[in-house]
Amino acid sequence: FNLGFGTLAQLDRMADKSAQNLLDSLEKAKSTTLARFIYALGIRHVGESTAKDLAKHFGSLDPIMSASVEELLEVNDVGPIVALAIHEFFAEEHNRTVIEQLRAPGKVTWAEGPPAPRAPVGVLAGKTVVLTGTLPTLTRDEAKEMLEAAGAKVAGSVSKKTDYVVAGADAGSKLAKAEELGVPVLDEEGMRKLLEGQTT
Numbered sequence: 001f002n003l004g005f006g007t008l009a010q011l012d013r014m015a016d017k018s019a020q021n022l023l024d025s026l027e028k029a030k031s032t033t034l035a036r037f038i039y040a041l042g043i044r045h046v047g048e049s050t051a052k053d054l055a056k057h058f059g060s061l062d063p064i065m066s067a068s069v070e071e072l073l074e075v076n077d078v079g080p081i082v083a084l085a086i087h088e089f090f091a092e093e094h095n096r097t098v099i100e101q102l103r104a105p106g107k108v109t110w111a112e113g114p115p116a117p118r119a120p121v122g123v124l125a126g127k128t129v130v131l132t133g134t135l136p137t138l139t140r141d142e143a144k145e146m147l148e149a150a151g152a153k154v155a156g157s158v159s160k161k162t163d164y165v166v167a168g169a170d171a172g173s174k175l176a177k178a179e180e181l182g183v184p185v186l187d188e189e190g191m192r193k194l195l196e197g198q199t200t
Helices: 016-028 034-040 048-058 061-066 080-091 093-102 140-149 173-181 188-196
Strands: 128-132 153-155 164-167
Touching: 034 048, 034 061, 048 061, 061 080, 061 093, 080 093, 128 140, 128 173, 140 153, 140 188, 164 173, 164 188
Parallel strands: 128 153, 128 164
Antiparallel strands: none
């Protein structure tokens, strides 16, 4: 690569050690995945799981780099703080310059694909739901899959934009936040009844 340690260290908020780690990893293999590349950039609050969600949702790097905060909030488990951090990172011109150098011809490559299909229109299409606490018969992942199948976005934090909070045992601060904001709170039975509205 023509890139050196100093160039990579220009990435916003990237510490010297992180820059060296990225350089080392990219020198080992010019071929990577979009998710690994995003994770390697060291964006604040973006771990491996979020990097995978971003790659799956957008399919390629350019839409991520140009996405608005609102568009980033549509990504699975991306809340306001994470969305803003991603948006600000890619808004920095020197970050974009280094990224373009990294993916120049002959440098780092990865397979790109179409964005993930949007959830089917259902009773919860366009609605934002937050899960908190332990549900009686469903795991968190099972409840999340049911909600997303009905078109809902399952978010990780409660805000004024939250439409419903599904609360189980030991709900904690998210339940308190929902009550403070006046967000409707459902138990598991209430969630099931809401979902049944899709076919009734």
